[in-house]
Structures are given as C-alpha cells and as structure tokens.
Amino acid sequence: MKNYQLAWRNLWRNKRRTLITAASVFFAVFFALVMRSFQLGTYEKMYRDVIESYSGYLQLQHSDYLDESNLDNGFVLEQPLTDIIESDPNVTGVIPKLESFALAASGSRTQGVMVIGMDPDNEQKTLNIKNRLIKYRLTPDATEALKEEKLPARTAKLVDVFSGEAWTDEKSLISDLGISDDDSAAVMPLFRKHASLDSRYLTSADSGSAVIGYGLSRYLSADVGDTLVVMGQGYHGVSAAGLFVIKGIVSMPNPEIDNAFVYITLADAQYLYAASGMVTSAIISISDTDDKELLQTQQRLAASCNSGLVIRNWKEMNALLLNQMEADNKSGAIMIGILYLVIAFGVFGTVLMMMAERRREFGMLVSIGMQKRKLAGIVGMEMLFIGLLGVVAGVAASLPVVYYGYARPLRFTGEMAKMYEEYGFEPVMPMLLPDTYYLWQAVIVLLILLIAITFSVRRIFKLNIINALRA
Amino acid sequence: MKVVEINDVFKTYHDTEVEVKAVNGVTLSFERGDFAVIVGPSGSGKTTLLNLIGGLDQPTAGEIIVAGHRLSELKPSELIDFRMEHVGFVFQSYNLIPVLTASENVGFIMSLQKWPKEKRIARTDEMLQSVGLADRHKSRPAQLSGGQQQRVAVARALAPRPEFILADEPTANLDTKSAETLLDIMEKLNREEEMTFIFSTHDARVVKRARRVITLEDGKVVSDERTNHNS
Ligand SMILES: Nc1ncnc2c1ncn2[C@@H]1O[C@H](COP(=O)(O)OP(=O)(O)OP(=O)(O)O)[C@@H](O)[C@H]1O
Ligand SMILES: [Mg+2]
Numbered sequence: 055m056k057n058y059q060l061a062w063r064n065l066w067r068n069k070r071r072t073l074i075t076a077a078s079v080f081f082a083v084f085f086a087l088v089m090r091s092f093q094l095g096t097y098e099k100m101y102r103d104v105i106e107s108y109s110g111y112l113q114l115q116h117s118d119y120l121d122e123s124n125l126d127n128g129f130v131l132e133q134p135l136t137d138i139i140e141s142d143p144n145v146t147g148v149i150p151k152l153e154s155f156a157l158a159a160s161g162s163r164t165q166g167v168m169v170i171g172m173d174p175d176n177e178q179k180t181l182n183i184k185n186r187l188i189k190y191r192l193t194p195d196a197t198e199a200l201k202e203e204k205l206p207a208r209t210a211k212l213v214d215v216f217s218g219e220a221w222t223d224e225k226s227l228i229s230d231l232g233i234s235d236d237d238s239a240a241v242m243p244l245f246r247k248h249a250s251l252d253s254r255y256l257t258s259a260d261s262g263s264a265v266i267g268y269g270l271s272r273y274l275s276a277d278v279g280d281t282l283v284v285m286g287q288g289y290h291g292v293s294a295a296g297l298f299v300i301k302g303i304v305s306m307p308n309p310e311i312d313n314a315f316v317y318i319t320l321a322d323a324q325y326l327y328a329a330s331g332m333v334t335s336a337i338i339s340i341s342d343t344d345d346k347e348l349l350q351t352q353q354r355l356a357a358s359c360n361s362g363l364v365i366r367n368w369k370e371m372n373a374l375l376l377n378q379m380e381a382d383n384k385s386g387a388i389m390i391g392i393l394y395l396v397i398a399f400g401v402f403g404t405v406l407m408m409m410a411e412r413r414r415e416f417g418m419l420v421s422i423g424m425q426k427r428k429l430a431g432i433v434g435m436e437m438l439f440i441g442l443l444g445v446v447a448g449v450a451a452s453l454p455v456v457y458y459g460y461a462r463p464l465r466f467t468g469e470m471a472k473m474y475e476e477y478g479f480e481p482v483m484p485m486l487l488p489d490t491y492y493l494w495q496a497v498i499v500l501l502i503l504l505i506a507i508t509f510s511v512r513r514i515f516k517l518n519i520i521n522a523l524r525a
Numbered sequence: 526m527k528v529v530e531i532n533d534v535f536k537t538y539h540d541t542e543v544e545v546k547a548v549n550g551v552t553l554s555f556e557r558g559d560f561a562v563i564v565g566p567s568g569s570g571k572t573t574l575l576n577l578i579g580g581l582d583q584p585t586a587g588e589i590i591v592a593g594h595r596l597s598e599l600k601p602s603e604l605i606d607f608r609m610e611h612v613g614f615v616f617q618s619y620n621l622i623p624v625l626t627a628s629e630n631v632g633f634i635m636s637l638q639k640w641p642k643e644k645r646i647a648r649t650d651e652m653l654q655s656v657g658l659a660d661r662h663k664s665r666p667a668q669l670s671g672g673q674q675q676r677v678a679v680a681r682a683l684a685p686r687p688e689f690i691l692a693d694e695p696t697a698n699l700d701t702k703s704a705e706t707l708l709d710i711m712e713k714l715n716r717e718e719e720m721t722f723i724f725s726t727h728d729a730r731v732v733k734r735a736r737r738v739i740t741l742e743d744g745k746v747v748s749d750e751r752t753n754h755n756s
Contacts, residue, residue: 063624414619421581421616422681423609423637425602519581523616 061435072440075404079444082397086390086495087452093386095486097379103307109371110180110337112352117364125154125289128332138358144340144351147179150333152323156286158316160276167314171323174256180339186304187253188268190227191220196249203244208232215467220268220305253302256319264298267315268305276300289329296326307480398502405506409513417522430511441503445496459485528688528721529555529578534587536573547573549744560715562732563725565741571725572693579612579691580604592688609637613682615692620678621666628653628662631680638685652680656710672703683714689721696728708734
C-alpha cells in the first residue's frame with residue numbers, strides 16, 4: 055500500500071468533512087479571484103482611459119509644469135528636438151498640445167472647462183478622440199419620441215433604463231438596447247430619426263470650431279451647431295476670449311474629463327491664449343507601452359532634452375488617480391485578507407477535529423511500526439489533496455466568469471451609475487484576465503495549508519503512543 | 526531459548542500528585558513457544574508491563590532485552606523499527622486500519638517491512654485461511670464483527686513472523702463463542718508456527734487455556750505458574 059493510496063482513501067472516509075473543507079477553500083478562491091479581477095480590471099480600465107484619451111504614456115513638459123500647470127510654464131517646441139524624439143525606435147509620434155483652464159458659456163449656463171488645443175490630424179496618431187464622437191444619444195426628447203413609436207417590449211424598457219446615455223457606434227447601441235437582428239431593420243430607422251447626432255471631427259483647417267465632451271454638453275444644454283463662449287487668462291496675464299461653434303460631441307470615458315472637455319485646434323488655442331508658437335506639453339506616443347520599456351524610453355528621451363524640459367510618464371502625471379486606486383486596492387486587499395482568515399480558521403478547525411478523532415488510530419499505527427514521518431507524510435498529503443481540490447475547482451469556476459466579465463463588462467445604470475460618476479468614475483467594471491493575481495491566490499491558500507500541515511505534523515511527532523492508545 | 530528477558534524493571538508515573546509505581550521490580554523471562562497470560566486486579570500493572578516489553582514505553586529503571594536488543598539503548602525511531610520487525614501487537618479494540626480491506630490489513634506490516642509482493646500475498650492468504658476468514662478478504666473492518674476483526678488483527682500480527690505476540694485483553698470485547706474461536710486460532714498458531722504469545726487478561730476463558738499464568742499485584746509478580754494444559 056503506497057502512502058498516497060492510503061491518503062486518498064482516508065480522504066473519502068469522511069466524505070462530508072472533506073467536501074465541506076474543500077468547498078470552503080473553493081469559495082474563498084473563487085470569490086477572491088472574481089473580486090480581484092473586478093478590482094484590477096477597473097483600475098486598468100481607468101488608467102487606460104486616462105492615458106488613451108488624455109495624458110498619453112509620455113509627455114514632454116517644462117520641469118515646473120507638473121506642479122504648476124499653467125501657460126507661464128509653457129515652452130516653444132523646436133523642430134530639432136521633435137526630430138530627435140521621433141527618431142527613437144519606440145516613439146511613433148510627437149503631438150504638441152496647448153492646454154489651459156477657462157470658463158465656457160452657452161445660453162445661460164457657465165462651466166469651468168479645460169481647453170485643449172491640438173492639431174487634429176496629428177492628434178489621431180495617439181489619442182482616440184475621433185473614435186469617441188457620439189453617433190446616438192437618448193436625450194429626454196428622444197426618449198419620449200421613441201416611446202411613442204412601436205418598439206419591441208424589451209427595447210422600449212431599455213430605452214427608459216438608458217435614457218441620458220450616448221453611443222459612439224451602432225453596434226454597442228444595438229447590443230445595449232437588446233435589438234435583435236430581426237427587429238433591427240424596423241427599429242434602427244426610428245433611432246436614426248430621433249436619437250442620431252451629426253457629430254463631426256475637427257480638421258486642421260477648421261478655425262473657430264470646437265468638439266466638446268458629452269457631460270459638458272448636457273450641463274450647458276449645448277448642442278452641435280450652438281456657439282460656445284470661452285473666457286480665460288492668456289499668456290502673461292492677458293485676457294483671452296473666443297467664440298467657437300460646436301461641431302462635434304465626444305464621449306470621454308473619464309467623467310471628470312468628459313464634464314470639462316473643450317477641444318480646439320492648436321492654432322486656435324495659441325491665438326485664444328495669445329501664446330503664439332507655444333505649447334504646454336507634447337504627448338509622445340510609443341509603440342511598446344510595457345512598464346519596463348516605458349521607463350527605458352523615458353530615460354533615453356530625457357537624455358536628449360534641453361534644459362528646463364523633462365519627460366514625464368503617465369504615472370507621474372496621474373499621481374492623484376494612482377493614489378486613489380492604491381487606497382481602493384488596499385481596502386480590497388483587507389477584504390480578501392478577512393475572507394482568507396475565515397477560511398484559515400475553517401481549515402484549522404477541520405484539522406483539529408481530524409487529529410482528535412484519529413488519535414487512537416495514529417497511536418495504533420505507530421505502535422505496530424509505522425514511522426512518524428511516514429504517518430505525517432500521509433496526513434500532509436491528505437490536506438494537500440483537499441486544498442488543491444478547492445484551489446483547482448475555484449480557479450476553474452472563476453475562469454468562465456472572468457472571461458465573460460472581460461468580454462462584457464458589468465455596466466451600472468441608475469442610482470449606482472450616478473454614485474460612480476460623482477466619484478469621477480465611469481460606471482463600468484470590466485474584469486482583468488488571469489494574471490499574476492491568480493498565482494497570488496494559490497500562494498496564499500498554499501501558505502494556509504502549509505501552516506495547517508505544519509501544525510498536524512508537529513502534533514504527530516509529539517504524539518505520545520501510550521496516551522493515544524488509552525484514549 | 527529466551528525471547529524476552531526482564532531484569533528488575535520499574536515504571537513510575539509522576540503524572541498526578543501521587544507517585545504511582547505501576548511496575549515495581551519485575552524480573553521475568555519468556556521462552557520461545559510460550560503461551561502465557563498475565564493476570565491481576567485492575568491497576569496491577571499488566572498493561573504497563575506489556576507496553577514495556579513491546580517497546581512502547583521505556584522503564585524508569587531496569588533492563589529489557591528482546592531478541593538481543595537492549596530496548597533502553599534504542600532511539601525513538603529505532604524503537605519504532607524494532608516494533609515493526611520483532612513485535613506483533615493485538616489490542617483490545619480498534620486494531621485495524623479502517624480504510625483497508627482485511628487482506629490489506631494483514632499485509633500491512635509486511636509491506637512496511639518491504640516484503641516482495643508475491644511472498645506477501647501468499648503469506649496474507651495463508652494467514653487469512655488460518656484465522657478462517659479467507660472468504661472475507663475484501664471486507665473493510667466496519668463490515669466485520671468484533672470477533673472477526675480480532676482474528677484479522679491476530680493474522681496481521683503473526684504474518685511477518687515476529688519474535689512474539691503481545692495481546693492486551695484481546696477477548697475483553699468479545700462474546701463467549703467469538704472468544705473461544707479466537708483462542709482456538711491462537712493456540713493452533715502457537716503450536717503450528719511455534720509463536721510466542723503473551724496476554725494480559727481478566728478473562729477466565731483465557732486463563733483456563735494458558736500454559737503459564739503470571740499474577741501481578743501492585744506492580745509485583747506474586748506468582749508464576751506453569752500448568753499443563755494440552756487442549
Ligand atoms: N500513562 C499513565 N499515567 C499515569 N498513571 C498511569 C498511566 N498508565 C497507567 N497508570 C497507572 O499505573 C497503574 C497500572 O496501570 P495499568 O494500566 O498497567 O493497569 P492494568 O493492570 O492494565 O489495569 P486494567 O486491568 O484495568 O487494565 C494504575 O494505577 C494506573 O492508574
Ligand atoms: Mg490494562
């Protein structure tokens with residue numbers, strides 16, 4: 055009889071206890087993984103959104119700009135420097151940007167905004183503003199009008215749920231509103247009639263036009279074709295004022311940006327702020343965005359910067375967001391810690407019970423000549439089996455959930471969504487595909503097992519045969 | 526030939542406030558082929574003495590020599606190997622490994638001793654036959670009666686041919702018929718295999734069958750009689 059065979063049979067001798075213990079490990083692993091996947095996926099999405107729609111991975115800035123983000127810390131971007139940066143193997147483009155605060159008004163409402171001036175053609179090399187143009191939106195009027203029409207029951211209900219939302223493409227609209235392929239031919243014309251928006255992107259030749267965020271458009275009740283009045287302070291304190299016709303509305307993923315986003319051409323921005331030839335930063339787009347490669351590229355580029363200019367990476371530029379996520383991450387880790395603590399106690403309880411129940415048997419086995427280390431090996435193997443069963447089942451069960459949550463991110467609506475947006479988060483929780491965090495869960499469970507095994511092995515080595523036999 | 530020599534052995538327990546001299550100066554020896562019982566009132570030290578002989582416990586003073594081994598000289602893990610190689614144990618109850626079948630239980634010590642598989646299987650079959658349980662070789666302990674379990678335990682203890690068998694009240698939990706059957710089997714094996722048996726018992730049925738009766742009182746041998754049973 056081999057040790058593992060004996061261990062295997064012992065497992066099924068108290069089937070219920072084995073299964074309950076394995077199940078508790080299973081649930082811990084499953085919940086920890088799903089929770090972790092949600093958390094990490096949400097962080098990642100938030101980082102990606104900010105990077106892709108706003109900051110980029112790397113920026114060329116004046117060294118003081120990070121602390122005091124105003125025009126006075128702007129600079130003139132010389133072509134030779136641009137050329138040097140663009141010659142780096144990892145760099146795909148340099149996009150000069152002039153950015154400053156202003157007040158924007160349309161009709162009777164005014165709102166503090168962020169005016170961003172970039173060359174539209176150049177911009178498309180890195181940010182995805184053009185892809186964020188809104189094609190459909192459910193304004194209150196559009197919602198009412200659609201409810202008058204004959205819609206499939208499911209879609210009619212979802213129109214209410216999604217009232218106020220906007221879509222950048224037809225596919226996501228169809229999927230969100232549950233429009234089936236059969237209905238599509240009849241329903242889509244209705245949406246085109248009531249809910250479509252003729253949103254256009256800027257061209258380099260455009261002058262006096264702007265593209266604004268969807269959140270801002272709602273706050274100002276401003277629509278495509280309306281005029282936006284922008285007032286602010288220009289370079290060296292001169293006053294800046296301009297009129298811009300809204301040409302397009304974009305949906306920026308980060309609500310804070312979406313509520314304050316005013317995009318005009320670089321030339322318009324330089325004129326508005328009386329900062330001819332100046333920029334506040336240049337986004338450097340790169341092809342390999344991996345952490346390590348990113349830092350190496352940053353170092354390479356830093357070497358070629360003239361005095362006063364520095365290269366900042368996205369982490370340095372988004373310290374606030376990172377801190378926020380870090381704090382959230384800690385509270386998540388504590389939750390998982392508590393979960394595992396409960397499980398550890400459960401496993402420990404099982405071990406204690408098992409050891410007490412089998413004391414006599416252990417005494418008998420050592421009496422008739424089984425070495426304690428062999429016995430300890432068998433008992434350790436039993437616990438390892440239970441633990442692995444739980445871990446493997448937990449991982450297996452989490453995979454479909456995680457892959458589904460990755461492919462179809464959870465989207466909040468209604469009150470939940472409002473709460474999220476108030477905190478400056480998009481109400482979407484995508485999941486992160488299996489990564490090192492999976493490994494960590496396994497390591498934690500194995501550690502708990504190791505402690506339980508160590509405990510029982512010690513008990514076995516300290517077993518007093520005479521007392522065990524008398525038990 | 527002497528199988529066990531016990532020279533002026535003491536065992537004192539200090540567990541409680543009072544000191545208990547469980548074995549109080551015993552000198553005894555057992556010969557090959559003995560069929561001996563140790564009797565005496567409860568608390569007289571029978572179990573303690575058997576535990577000392579079997580190397581489950583170490584004496585406070587004195588010397589025990591089994592098959593040329595001075596037990597006091599063995600380290601704990603050597604003592605376990607010593608038991609595996611030289612001593613067969615039959616306890617009052619809970620002898621068997623619950624997850625193993627009768628034949629796996631019988632073969633267990635032989636596999637600890639790393640017998641070749643064919644020899645082990647042959648010997649297991651032979652022993653199950655001897656104790657009359659050849660047809661139950663696939664049964665788990667829970668499926669066997671108390672008497673049958675004790676017979677499997679005897680078969681297991683005997684199978685690897687130890688120096689002797691120690692049995693602490695092996696019939697205590699058995700009805701008369703089962704006890705008689707068990708004793709018949711042990712007597713037969715004592716005769717056929719020339720196996721030495723040392724029992725402790727309160728059971729008159731066992732005492733009646735013994736060829737040597739050792740009486741303990743307060744940890745001391747008060748009589749050691751050889752009878753001439755030849756049943
Ligand atoms: N582990 C121990 N710790 C303390 N005292 C013990 C221990 N084992 C036995 N004793 C004491 O030693 C004495 C002898 O006990 P032992 O079990 O050897 O008697 P016994 O003859 O086998 O009795 P019984 O017929 O009831 O089985 C008793 O007084 C008992 O209380
Ligand atoms: Mg006793």
